[in-house]
Amino acid sequence: MNVLLACHGVRGDVEPCVVIGRELLRRGHEVRIAVPPNVVGFAEAAGLTAIAWGDESQVMMDKQRDYWTCFFQFPWNKKEIDRLGREIGEIVTHCWTDDAFSTLAALGEGADLIIAGYGFEQFSANVAEYYDIPFVTVDFFPTRANGQILPLLPAPMGRAAMRMYERMAWTGVVKDVEDDQRRALGLPPATTAWPRRIVERGCLEIQGYDEVWIPGLAAEWEVWGDRRPFVGTLTLESPTEADAEVTSWISSGPPPVFFGFGSVPLGSPADTIAMISAVCEELGQRALVGAGSTDFSSISCAQHVKVVGVVNFAETFPLCRAVVHHSGAGTIAACLRAGVPQVGLWTLPDQGLRTSQLKRLKVGTGRRFSKTDEEALVADLRRVLNPEYGTRAREFANYMTKPAESAVAAADLVEDFVRLGRVC
Numbered sequence: 001m002n003v004l005l006a007c008h009g010v011r012g013d014v015e016p017c018v019v020i021g022r023e024l025l026r027r028g029h030e031v032r033i034a035v036p037p038n039v040v041g042f043a044e045a046a047g048l049t050a051i052a053w054g055d056e057s058q059v060m061m062d063k064q065r066d067y068w069t070c071f072f073q074f075p076w077n078k079k080e081i082d083r084l085g086r087e088i089g090e091i092v093t094h095c096w097t098d099d100a101f102s103t104l105a106a107l108g109e110g111a112d113l114i115i116a117g118y119g120f121e122q123f124s125a126n127v128a129e130y131y132d133i134p135f136v137t138v139d140f141f142p143t144r145a146n147g148q149i150l151p152l153l154p155a156p157m158g159r160a161a162m163r164m165y166e167r168m169a170w171t172g173v174v175k176d177v178e179d180d181q182r183r184a185l186g187l188p189p190a191t192t193a194w195p196r197r198i199v200e201r202g203c204l205e206i207q208g209y210d211e212v213w214i215p216g217l218a219a220e221w222e223v224w225g226d227r228r229p230f231v232g233t234l235t236l237e238s239p240t241e242a243d244a245e246v247t248s249w250i251s252s253g254p255p256p257v258f259f260g261f262g263s264v265p266l267g268s269p270a271d272t273i274a275m276i277s278a279v280c281e282e283l284g285q286r287a288l289v290g291a292g293s294t295d296f297s298s299i300s301c302a303q304h305v306k307v308v309g310v311v312n313f314a315e316t317f318p319l320c321r322a323v324v325h326h327s328g329a330g331t332i333a334a335c336l337r338a339g340v341p342q343v344g345l346w347t348l349p350d351q352g353l354r355t356s357q358l359k360r361l362k363v364g365t366g367r368r369f370s371k372t373d374e375e376a377l378v379a380d381l382r383r384v385l386n387p388e389y390g391t392r393a394r395e396f397a398n399y400m401t402k403p404a405e406s407a408v409a410a411a412d413l414v415e416d417f418v419r420l421g422r423v424c
Contacts, residue, residue: 001024001029001030001112001113001415001418002029002030002110002111002112003021003024003029003030003031003032003111003112003113003115003414004032004033004034004107004108004111004113004114004115005017005018005020005021005031005032005033005034005048005114005115005116005117006033006034006053006104006107006114006115006116006117006123006124007033007034007035007116007117007118007119007138008035008036008053008054008057008117008119008120009036009039009057009061009117009118009119010036010038010039010057010058010061010262010293011039011042012140012262012328012329012330012331013057013117013118013119013140014035014036014039014042014043014117015042015234015235015236015330016117016118016138016140016208016233016234016235017033017115017116017117017138017234018033018042018043018046018048018236019234019235019236019403019406019407019410020115020138020206020234020407020410020411020414021033021043021046021048021115022046022047022048022236022407023407023408023410023411024411024414024415025047025048027411027415031048031049032048032049032050032051032107033048033049033050033051034050034051034052034053034103034104034107035050035051035052035053036052036053036054036055036056036057037052037055037056038056038057038058039057040052045238046236046238051103051107053100053103053104054100055091055094055100058293059091060088060091060092063084063087063088063091064088064348065347065348066084067081067084067085067088068347068348068349069347069370070084072368072370073370073371089172089173092173092174092177093173093176093177101123101180101181101184104123104124104127105127105130105184105185108127108128108130108131108133109131111131111133112133112134112418113128113133113134113135113136113414113417113418114127114128114133114134114135114136115135115136115137115138115414116135116136116137116138117137117138118137118138118139118140118141118143121137121194121198122170122174122178122194122197122198123177123178123181125194125197125198125203126178126181126182126185126187127185129187129201130185130186130187134203134204134417134418135198135201135203135204136203136204136205136206136414136417137198137203137204137205137206138206138208138234138410139205139206139207139208139209140208140209140233140234140329140330141209141329141350141353141354142207142214142217143195144162144195144199144205144228145159145160145162145163145166145195146158146159146162146217146220146221147159147216147220148214148215148216148217148220149214149217149353149356149357150162150353151356151360155220166193166195166196167193169193170193170194175190178190178194199224199227202227203227204227204229204413204414204417205224205227205228206228206229206231206410206413206414207228207229207230207231208231208232208233208234208406208410209230209232209233209329209333210230210232210233210333210336210399210400210401211230212396212399212400213333213336213357213361214357215360215361218230229409229413231401231406231409231410231413232333232400232401232402232403232405232406232409233329233330233333233334233337233400233401233403233406234403234406234407234410235313235314235330235333235334235403235406236403237312237313237314237403238312239312239315240309240310240311240312241309242308242309242310242311243311243312243315243316245308246288246308246311246315246316247315247316247319249288249306250288250316250319250320251319253286254285254286254321255286255319255320255321256285256286256287256288256306256320256321257280257285257286257287257288257320257321257322257323257324257381258287258288258289258290258316258317258320258322258323258324258325259276259287259288259289259290259323259324259325260289260290260292260323260324260325260326260331261290261292261294261325261326261345262292262293262325262326262328262331269294269295269296269299270299272294273289273296273299273301273305273307275372275373275374275377276289276305277301277302277304277305278374279374279377279378279381280304280305281302281304282374282378283378283381283382283385285304285321285381286304286305286306287304287305287306288306288308288316288320289301289305289306289307289308290308290309290310290311291307291308291309291310292310313330313331313334313335313338314334314337314338314403317334317335317337317338317340318338318339318340320338320340321340321385322340322341322342322343322381322384322385323335323340323341323342323343324342324343324345324377324380324381325342325343325344325345326344326345326346326347326351326369327344327345327346327351327352327354327355327358327366328351329354332344332354332358333400335364335393336363336393336396336397336400337397337400337402337403338397339390339393339394339395339396339397340390340393341363341364341384341385341389341390341392341393342358342363342364342366342384342393343364343365343366343377343380343381343384344358344364344365344366344367345366345367345368345369345372345377346366346367346368346369347368347369347370352368355367361392361396362389362392363389363392363393363396364384364389364393365380365383365384366380367380
């Protein structure tokens with residue numbers, strides 16, 4: 001089977017597709033993956049043939065951070081919000097026209113199916129429709145309309161709000177770019193947003209997270225039968241060069257609190273380190289800081305604070321008292337599997353929704369990063385360091401799917417989907 005995976009975003013966005021691709025490759029299938037230029041090395045390190053597709057994704061992530069920070073912190077500044085929104089639109093237009101689309105269309109020729117990760121999946125869906133081949137999506141958090149992830153709204157209103165957001169996200173720049181692509185492929189213009197079209201065509205929508213993470217969602221989606229299966233979080237859990245050093249440092253004293261902020265660089269690294277240092281000193285904790293995409297190299301740290309690069313969450317988190325993070329889907333899943341309480345300091349809206357789930361399950365807490373100061377972070381950590389949070393987190397870990405099981409389940413679903421001849 002000739003498999004094409006196409007996904008955009010930073011490492012955490014791409015990783016679920018890399019996991020599926022690696023498992024399909026292990027089973028003897030021909031696998032290629034199209035990813036942003038800045039993630040090619042990551043995909044290749046997993047053993048996949050990677051092709052650069054579109055522009056570097058970090059530029060988009062940085063701009064989204066600025067947009068949503070302004071949106072939530074200064075909602076009255078419409079002029080600045082509109083300016084940042086236009087810049088995001090320009091990035092999308094530039095990224096998904098001409099070369100990027102030509103690359104995707106050329107890669108689709110001869111493929112037996114296309115698997116798309118979260119983010120701009122509609123463009124891959126158009127290519128799959130053109131070649132009349134099966135199409136599979138991979139979500140690491142519920143992105144289809146449902147009544148379970150907007151806790152302040154009754155279920156019917158939550159579903160309606162998500163459908164409205166789908167339409168809003170589609171109109172304007174995204175629809176214009178999609179129309180150009182469909183015209184070039186000789187396809188009729190799209191009249192509805194892509195989530196609805198994907199559903200109507202009967203595509204396989206793999207849910208790359210555990211059913212227990214979103215209580216009530218499986219029951220709500222029973223109407224879709226086997227088209228939205230839950231497989232658990234898809235992560236590589238690859239060892240890193242820092243693992244031995246990190247383990248040694250952790251074992252030299254009491255378990256630390258881990259701080260990591262993923263692929264969205266912090267606006268002020270020095271201020272963040274100062275806050276972490278002061279908070280941990282007040283609480284009598286050590287701090288282990290995972291740099292992610294933030295440059296901390298020029299910042300000196302107190303003795304109780306250690307900064308490292310990329311670490312293996314599966315190895316590190318079980319050795320920590322708690323984890324403070326950006327509410328990335330993969331990071332949250334690693335915490336849940338490790339059975340450690342967590343604090344989510346979010347910036348993007350989907351990160352805020354995941355933080356709400358931590359509160360709902362009472363295995364963590366959190367708030368918007370731009371609203372976080374020393375006093376707030378001390379209060380949040382005091383809360384999750386309470387023994388009852390640790391007990392609930394350890395109990396919840398028993399219900400989480402193991403990474404190897406998730407990879408096998410996802411690959412089985414893909415093979416069965418193609419074998420049964422489902423073309424969407």
